[in-house]
Amino acid sequence: MQHQETNFFKEQLRTGEALYLPSISVDCVIFGFHAGQFKVLLLKYKHNNKWALPGGFVYKDEDVENAAIRVLNERTQLKDIFLQQFYLFGDVERSKEKHAEKLLQEEGIEDIDAHWLQQRFVTAGYYALVEYNKVKPVPDALSSECTWHSITDLPDLIIDHKQIIEKGLQVLRRQLNFQPVGYNLLPEVFPIKELQLIYETILGKKLDRANFQRKILSYGILDKKEKHYSGGAHKAPYLYSFNKESYFKALENGLAKEW
Amino acid sequence: MQHQETNFFKEQLRTGEALYLPSISVDCVIFGFHAGQFKVLLLKYKHNNKWALPGGFVYKDEDVENAAIRVLNERTQLKDIFLQQFYLFGDVERSKEKHAEKLLQEEGIEDIDAHWLQQRFVTAGYYALVEYNKVKPVPDALSSECTWHSITDLPDLIIDHKQIIEKGLQVLRRQLNFQPVGYNLLPEVFPIKELQLIYETILGKKLDRANFQRKILSYGILDKKEKHYSGGAHKAPYLYSFNKESYFKALENGLAKEW
DNA sequence: ACAAAAGTGTTCTGACTACACCCATGG
DNA sequence: CCATGGGTGTAGTCAGAACACTTTTGT
Known part of the structure; x- marks a missing residue:
C-alpha cells in the first residue's frame, strides 16, 4: 500500500514537469454552511498529518481558472459552482517552508529529479460557496482525509494557507455589498x-x-x-x-x- | 545601434531563464490625471510598433508585488506609490498571439534557445495612481517610447492588455466605495x-x-x-x-x- | 391557550440629492 | 459692478435601524 502510493507519487513527479505550468498553483477555499457554522473543506496530508487547502497545478494548455474548477470538482464531486478568484499569493516567503522537500524526504524519495516540485510556487486563491449536504469529500492522492472544519476553529495549516483563508473571507465579506450570495449554498427552495x-x-x-x-x-x-x-x-x-x-x-x- | 540592442536582448534571453520565475509576469496599469483626462502610461515596442503596458518578470527571489513596484519605479522614476493587485490573467488564450516568437523573429534572433520566453505566461495585473507631473517616463530596452494615453482613446495594444486596463479600471471604480483615492495623484496641497x-x-x-x-x-x-x-x-x-x-x-x- | 417564529407596520434617524443663496475676487 | 466660482443652507426623499404588533402553527 505504502509502496503503491510512493510509486504513484514518483510517477506524478516524473510527469509533472511535462504536464504542468511551472511555478504556479491554485488553491481553493471551499466554504460550506452547516449546523449554524461556516466551514472550510481541508485535506490532511499523509506524510506529515498537517492540513492544507485543496489545491493543484495548472496544465500547460489549461486556463488557470479551469484548474481551480477541476480541483473543486475533484474534491467535492460538484459541478457548475460559482468560483471567484480573489488574490495571487506571490511572496518569496511562502516557499521558505520547504514543504515539497520535506514531503519528498518523508515519502522516502531521493532517486528522482524533483526539481519541478521543489522550485518556488506562487498560488492563485479561489473561493467557492457550496451546499454542504451535496458535497462528497474526496481526498487526493497525497492526503488521508478530506473534511470540513469550522472557520472559527482551524487546525494547523501548511505554509500560508491560514492567511489565504482569511483573505478569501475578507474579500467575500466585501463582495457581499455588491454581489448576491447563496445560490449554491442552499437547496432549490x-x-x-x-x-x-x-x-x-x-x-x-x-x-x-x-x-x-x-x-x-x-x-x-x-x-x-x-x-x-x-x-x-x-x-x-x-x-x-x-x-x-x-x-x-x-x-x-x-x-x-x-x- | 540596432546591433547593440539585439546583443542586449540576447543577453537577456540567456540570463532570463536563470534569473526569473518561469511562466509568470506582472503588468502595471499606471493611471495619471492631466488636462481633465484620465491617462494610462504605455510603451511602444520597437520591433512591431505596437503598444503595451509596462510589465516585467519576477526574480526568483523576489516577491511578485515587488516586481510590480520595480516596474513602476523603472518606468516612472517614482517611489512609494500605492499599488494594488487586481487580477491574475491566466487564460491559455492570452499566449496564443505568439508574441514572443514574433519578437524574436523580428529581432533577427534564431540562434538561441529562447524556450524560456516562448512558453506560456500568466500575468498579475497591478494598478497604480500617480501624479502626472512627477512622472518622468522611461522606455524599457525593447521599446522606443513611453507615453501617456487617454483612457478614452487607446491605441492598439498587444495580447489582452486592453482587457487588463478595463479590468483594472473596473476594480478601481468599485474600490472607490471603500478606499480613499487621490494620495499620490495630487500635489501636497x-x-x-x-x-x-x-x-x-x-x-x-x-x-x-x-x-x-x-x-x-x-x-x-x-x-x-x-x-x-x-x-x-x-x-x-x-x-x-x-x-x-x-x-x-x-x-x-x-x-x-x-x- | 400559549409559546414560538413568521409576516408586516411604524417611527426615527441619518445620508444623499438638488438646488438656492450668499461671499470673495479680478477684470 | 458684475461675472465667476467657492462656501454654506435647506427641503425632500429614501434607506436602514429598532422595535411593536399581528398571524399562524404544534403542543
Whole structure:
C-alpha cells in the first residue's frame, strides 16, 4: 500500500514537469454552511498529518481558472459552482517552508529529479460557496482525509494557507455589498431565515429579521413559492428560490448604489 | 545601434531563464490625471510598433508585488506609490498571439534557445495612481517610447492588455466605495475641486459640487490649510492636504458603511 | 391557550440629492 | 459692478435601524 502510493507519487513527479505550468498553483477555499457554522473543506496530508487547502497545478494548455474548477470538482464531486478568484499569493516567503522537500524526504524519495516540485510556487486563491449536504469529500492522492472544519476553529495549516483563508473571507465579506450570495449554498427552495443565517455567519454578526427580509427582497433576486410546513410550533414561513436570471444579472452588474 | 540592442536582448534571453520565475509576469496599469483626462502610461515596442503596458518578470527571489513596484519605479522614476493587485490573467488564450516568437523573429534572433520566453505566461495585473507631473517616463530596452494615453482613446495594444486596463479600471471604480483615492495623484496641497475632478474622471460622470465636498470631508482624511489665491476672478478656494494617518487607516479599514 | 417564529407596520434617524443663496475676487 | 466660482443652507426623499404588533402553527 505504502509502496503503491510512493510509486504513484514518483510517477506524478516524473510527469509533472511535462504536464504542468511551472511555478504556479491554485488553491481553493471551499466554504460550506452547516449546523449554524461556516466551514472550510481541508485535506490532511499523509506524510506529515498537517492540513492544507485543496489545491493543484495548472496544465500547460489549461486556463488557470479551469484548474481551480477541476480541483473543486475533484474534491467535492460538484459541478457548475460559482468560483471567484480573489488574490495571487506571490511572496518569496511562502516557499521558505520547504514543504515539497520535506514531503519528498518523508515519502522516502531521493532517486528522482524533483526539481519541478521543489522550485518556488506562487498560488492563485479561489473561493467557492457550496451546499454542504451535496458535497462528497474526496481526498487526493497525497492526503488521508478530506473534511470540513469550522472557520472559527482551524487546525494547523501548511505554509500560508491560514492567511489565504482569511483573505478569501475578507474579500467575500466585501463582495457581499455588491454581489448576491447563496445560490449554491442552499437547496432549490428555502425560507429566508436560512439565507439570513448565511449572511450572519459570513459577516460574523446578527442581523435584524424584518430589515433583512425587506432588503433581500428588494434586490428582486428571489421568487416566492408556496408555504411549507416546517414542523415547528409556529407559523410556517414562505419558501423562496433564486431567480437565476436576475441573480446572475445582479452578479454582473452589482447590487449596491455606488458613487 | 540596432546591433547593440539585439546583443542586449540576447543577453537577456540567456540570463532570463536563470534569473526569473518561469511562466509568470506582472503588468502595471499606471493611471495619471492631466488636462481633465484620465491617462494610462504605455510603451511602444520597437520591433512591431505596437503598444503595451509596462510589465516585467519576477526574480526568483523576489516577491511578485515587488516586481510590480520595480516596474513602476523603472518606468516612472517614482517611489512609494500605492499599488494594488487586481487580477491574475491566466487564460491559455492570452499566449496564443505568439508574441514572443514574433519578437524574436523580428529581432533577427534564431540562434538561441529562447524556450524560456516562448512558453506560456500568466500575468498579475497591478494598478497604480500617480501624479502626472512627477512622472518622468522611461522606455524599457525593447521599446522606443513611453507615453501617456487617454483612457478614452487607446491605441492598439498587444495580447489582452486592453482587457487588463478595463479590468483594472473596473476594480478601481468599485474600490472607490471603500478606499480613499487621490494620495499620490495630487500635489501636497490642492483645492477640493481637483479631487472632485479625479473622482469624476474615474467614474466617468459629474458629481454635485456641494455634496462632494461634504461627503469627502466627512471621511476625515483631509486637513484644511490656509487660503490660496488662484488668480481666477472669483473667491479663492481653501486648500487641503491628505492626513496621512487617517488616510492610510481608511485604506485598511474601508470607508463605507457595509452590512 | 400559549409559546414560538413568521409576516408586516411604524417611527426615527441619518445620508444623499438638488438646488438656492450668499461671499470673495479680478477684470 | 458684475461675472465667476467657492462656501454654506435647506427641503425632500429614501434607506436602514429598532422595535411593536399581528398571524399562524404544534403542543
